[in-house]
Amino acid sequence: MMALRTLQKRFSMALLDRTREVPSGIRTAGLDRIDRRFDVYRNNVFVGLTEALVTRFPVCHALVGDEFFRAMARVFIELSPPRSPVLMTYGDDFANFVDTFPPAHPVPYLGDVARLESALTRAYHAADATPLTVDELASLAPCRWEQIHVELHPSVQVATSVYPIVSIWEAHVRTDDHPVIDSSIAEDALVVRPDLEVKVHRLPPGAATFLTALLKGASLRTAADVAMTDPRFDLITTLSGVLAVRIIVGIRSSRE
Structure with a gap:
């Protein structure tokens, strides 16, 4: 039997990497296919994290529009998943990602605006x-x-x-x-x-x-x-x- 710690690690990695298959050891009740149910759960995780970024970076969201921001956020989430269960701190490295995200280059100040918005959150919770x-x-x-x-x-x-x-x-x-x-x-x-x-x-x-x-x-x-x-x-x-x-x-x- 797979160790719980190993299963948890594989589960979290598969959640944020759509190229990974459902980890072995995951079971489901009923007749639904496990991959379909896992995809639903994975999508909910991405939606939740995206909403956290929209909330934290409202001006950046307004500057590029909802569709662009959510697409950019999805790439960021895949590359930089949360390291803490406290979502209010998620996105501290978002500005650095924006600077290196080629589709955002036509808005050259976007990364610096993201740094300002990150600072607002940190100041609020200080x-x-x-x-x-x-x-x-x-x-x-x-x-x-x-x-x-x-x-x-x-x-x-x-x-x-x-x-x-x-x-x-x-x-x-x-x-x-x-x-x-x-x-x-x-x-x-x-x-x-x-x-x-x-x-x-x-x-x-x-x-x-x-x-x-x-x-x-x-x-x-x-x-x-x-x-x-x-x-x-x-x-x-x-x-x-x-x-x-x-x-x-x-x-x-x-x-x-």
Whole structure:
């Protein structure tokens, strides 16, 4: 008799690979052919996973249309099946797949929009934390610039692109406004949930690099030095924006 673990592995592999036959050891009651019943079950799995992707990537779905998106999702599901029973996390690698999916190349910003939508989900399900108050932030003043480290809210996500992904996303979620989008303008996004609602903020030049460095543990001075490789980076504008969106939840000072 086949071991249960082996049967389960073959069963899951056959579910997402239409070229595989029904694993031996599978039985069915009644007179229905096992392959027909297995095909029904396999189709239901694909439908469920596709709906999970449609739900997580609504703007991508709108950009390419339902038929194209579902066909693309089916290929993705075959290549990248779920690794967790928690479907809200399914599709974290969808953007990378979109970048390499030749039929999607006529929509070159599609992968970056998918990254933005992935960030929205991660921000929504991130841990809660209380942003520092203005008085607490004032404690930064006596510290030496190169020794200040800030802890950002767990929901902070940064999405970068050479395309106007924030404008594209806004155009689909804010149906009352139909702006003309200049596709030549690059936009980076900050996605955060300081309270109950996930918010998307358009970042000024260099700010994405600055925030990414902070997320990796760099001091304010080091993060600013890295961001200044972009000549358009303005530290005062960036810091003002960071304070305004309330993403700092901790401060520490240490010798480097």
